[in-house]
Amino acid sequence: MRSRFFVVTGAIVGLYLILEMLRRTGIISLYWAQIMDLSLIITISAVGLSLIYGFTGQFSLGHAAFYGIGAYTAGFVSKSLGGGAGVAGFALALLAGAAAAGLVAFLIGLPILRLRSDYLGIATLGFGVIIRVLLDNSHKLSPALGGAKGMLGVPQLASFVWIFWLAVGAILLARNLIASSFGRACISIREDEVAADLMGVNTTALKTLAFVIGGALAGLAGALYAHRYPFLHPSTFDYLKSLDVLLVVVLGGLGSLTGTVVTAVGWVFLLEWLRAILPAEYLDLRGVVYALVLIVLMIARPQGLLGGQSAKGGKRRAVA
Amino acid sequence: MIHLIEQIINGLQLGFVYALIALGYTMVYGIIRLINFAHGDVFMIGAFVGYFGFAVWGLPWPVAILVSMAVCALVGMAIERLAYRPLRKKGAPNIAALITAIGVSLFIEYFTSLKFVFGPNYRVVERPFADKLFHLGPINISSVQLLVMGVVLVLVAGLQFIVYRTKVGKAMRAVSHDRDAARLMGIDVDRVISYTFAIGSALAAAAGVLFALAYPQISPFMGIMPGLKAFTAAVLGGIGSIPGALLGAVLMGQAETLTAAYITTDFRDAIAFGILILVLMVRPAGLLGKAGPEKV
Numbered sequence: 115m116r117s118r119f120f121v122v123t124g125a126i127v128g129l130y131l132i133l134e135m136l137r138r139t140g141i142i143s144l145y146w147a148q149i150m151d152l153s154l155i156i157t158i159s160a161v162g163l164s165l166i167y168g169f170t171g172q173f174s175l176g177h178a179a180f181y182g183i184g185a186y187t188a189g190f191v192s193k194s195l196g197g198g199a200g201v202a203g204f205a206l207a208l209l210a211g212a213a214a215a216g217l218v219a220f221l222i223g224l225p226i227l228r229l230r231s232d233y234l235g236i237a238t239l240g241f242g243v244i245i246r247v248l249l250d251n252s253h254k255l256s257p258a259l260g261g262a263k264g265m266l267g268v269p270q271l272a273s274f275v276w277i278f279w280l281a282v283g284a285i286l287l288a289r290n291l292i293a294s295s296f297g298r299a300c301i302s303i304r305e306d307e308v309a310a311d312l313m314g315v316n317t318t319a320l321k322t323l324a325f326v327i328g329g330a331l332a333g334l335a336g337a338l339y340a341h342r343y344p345f346l347h348p349s350t351f352d353y354l355k356s357l358d359v360l361l362v363v364v365l366g367g368l369g370s371l372t373g374t375v376v377t378a379v380g381w382v383f384l385l386e387w388l389r390a391i392l393p394a395e396y397l398d399l400r401g402v403v404y405a406l407v408l409i410v411l412m413i414a415r416p417q418g419l420l421g422g423q424s425a426k427g428g429k430r431r432a433v434a
Numbered sequence: 435m436i437h438l439i440e441q442i443i444n445g446l447q448l449g450f451v452y453a454l455i456a457l458g459y460t461m462v463y464g465i466i467r468l469i470n471f472a473h474g475d476v477f478m479i480g481a482f483v484g485y486f487g488f489a490v491w492g493l494p495w496p497v498a499i500l501v502s503m504a505v506c507a508l509v510g511m512a513i514e515r516l517a518y519r520p521l522r523k524k525g526a527p528n529i530a531a532l533i534t535a536i537g538v539s540l541f542i543e544y545f546t547s548l549k550f551v552f553g554p555n556y557r558v559v560e561r562p563f564a565d566k567l568f569h570l571g572p573i574n575i576s577s578v579q580l581l582v583m584g585v586v587l588v589l590v591a592g593l594q595f596i597v598y599r600t601k602v603g604k605a606m607r608a609v610s611h612d613r614d615a616a617r618l619m620g621i622d623v624d625r626v627i628s629y630t631f632a633i634g635s636a637l638a639a640a641a642g643v644l645f646a647l648a649y650p651q652i653s654p655f656m657g658i659m660p661g662l663k664a665f666t667a668a669v670l671g672g673i674g675s676i677p678g679a680l681l682g683a684v685l686m687g688q689a690e691t692l693t694a695a696y697i698t699t700d701f702r703d704a705i706a707f708g709i710l711i712l713v714l715m716v717r718p719a720g721l722l723g724k725a726g727p728e729k730v
Binding site: 225236237247250368399400404405409 | 521547
């Protein structure tokens with residue numbers, strides 16, 4: 115066990131050093147570095163949804179709302195501090211983003227997690243629309259938030275070190291949670307909530323907890339986003355963005371953390387790669403290709419790319 | 435007071451359009467438990483075909499509505515045949531079908547916004563007739579409002595007839611009640627599902643044309659918000675229930691219009707969805723839905 119720990123740690127540190135070196139030397143251009151950072155940020159958010167949906171089975175169509183809450187909260191904190199507080203201020207902003215998203219997840223999760231499957235999906239979707247509308251009108255709360263015009267002026271403090279290691283941290287957190295008794299209880303809820311309840315699992319508490327942790331991870335991702343890309347706009351956090359994360363989690367395979375991570379990175383790069391290879395006059399085709407890839411992948415592998423361990427697939431939950 | 439009544443009429447116009455869309459959602463959900471995300475885009479195609487019908491091909495508007503309904507019925511059947519049926523045959527999990535539906539929705543939106551299809555920009559729709567105001571005492575009703583409500587009432591009556599008075603309708607109700615039993619009784623389930631998509635899509639097409647007449651601006655992404663709201667309306671009324679969809683849609687239209695008229699236009703969408711969340715918490719099965727016993 116010990117040696118495996120060192121091998122994994124060594125591999126991660128090695129990966130980090132190689133990527134950092136390639137970026138410093140300019141072999142990875144600024145453009146692709148930006149895409150890489152985005153893919154890691156999406157990974158953090160997707161890992162959060164993986165906990166909520168992939169492992170606990172709580173269908174959410176409003177994940178981008180937490181991402182947005184995190185981004186705006188952290189952006190606001192940083193902007194108020196004026197970037198003068200340096201690393202401590204940045205850390206505080208990240209914390210505030212994650213905490214705000216977690217708190218909202220708690221407040222909204224407690225009542226709506228009683229709902230099941232599609233109903234929960236539609237309630238979270240409604241929640242996402244509400245948050246989007248609130249962001250559109252956020253300038254009424256504080257002009258610094260910008261409302262529908264978007265928010266500018268958040269200090270760009272999120273360097274690759276932060277993004278990479280926070281992504282690693284999020285993945286490790288999720289992995290350890292899943293391997294813990296908490297994780298096993300969550301999986302039991304996904305497999306059969308009634309049975310889990312009868313076996314003495316406190317389903318309400320665990321569902322809410324998973325929702326809060328997942329929401330907070332999305333908030334953290336949003337907070338990083340706010341400090342990496344200088345322009346925040348409510349449309350970055352709407353329903354289509356919730357779908358993006360959901361697609362990543364489902365395509366990766368429900369209940370497969372590796373799948374989530376690989377798909378999150380792969381998906382972001384696939385989209386950018388399409389932008390790079392398609393000639394300018396065919397750039398409009400990107401959306402079409404994206405949608406077709408999605409449909410074909412889903413029909414060919416309904417259980418997701420790396421899915422299959424879950425008892426949820428197969429005949430029992432067949433499309434009724 | 436008169437202002438209030440006129441706002442309620444505006445709300446009815448909007449609610450009636452939502453109702454036509456909501457019926458398609460609720461029928462499809464009732465029969466295969468799938469949130470057909472592409473439904474809002476079928477609505478959009480309906481609006482465009484209707485627009486081409488009366489503005490470009492010079493058809494009279496009732497014919498344009500019928501043409502649009504026919505085209506969309508085929509589109510709906512094609513979507514079911516190409517995207518959802520293969521998954522159903524594989525016994526794929528529900529979520530796979532849902533994601534596929536999202537994929538189909540994105541595909542339609544991006545494909546139709548290509549330049550050689552509909553193009554990405556908004557188009558302004560010129561009404562094929564002059565909009566007249568009728569005076570009922572002190573209240574004004576426009577001819578578009580009367581037209582929208584009239585067409586919707588006729589179509590809903592037609593749907594009611596199909597579902598409760600014809601063999602296809604009986605088969606649809608049977609499949610939605612218990613698919614396996616229906617199959618054992620000799621019902622061709624695939625064909626019934628196909629018909630359900632055709633009928634739902636035709637209704638969405640009519641809704642699209644009416645929407646284009648009432649709010650004369652169309653674009654390939656116009657289906658997203660009405661689609662979400664109509665689906666919300668279906669859930670609000672109790673998904674799977676046809677009267678529920680109508681009730682939910684009318685309430686949704688009222689909530690949206692009255693909020694915009696009396697409280698704030700900025701938070702219109704937030705309030706509509708806020709009501710939805712509240713209703714779901716009090717009555718998770720919707721207003722007219724039946725909460726079945728939980729199967730273990």
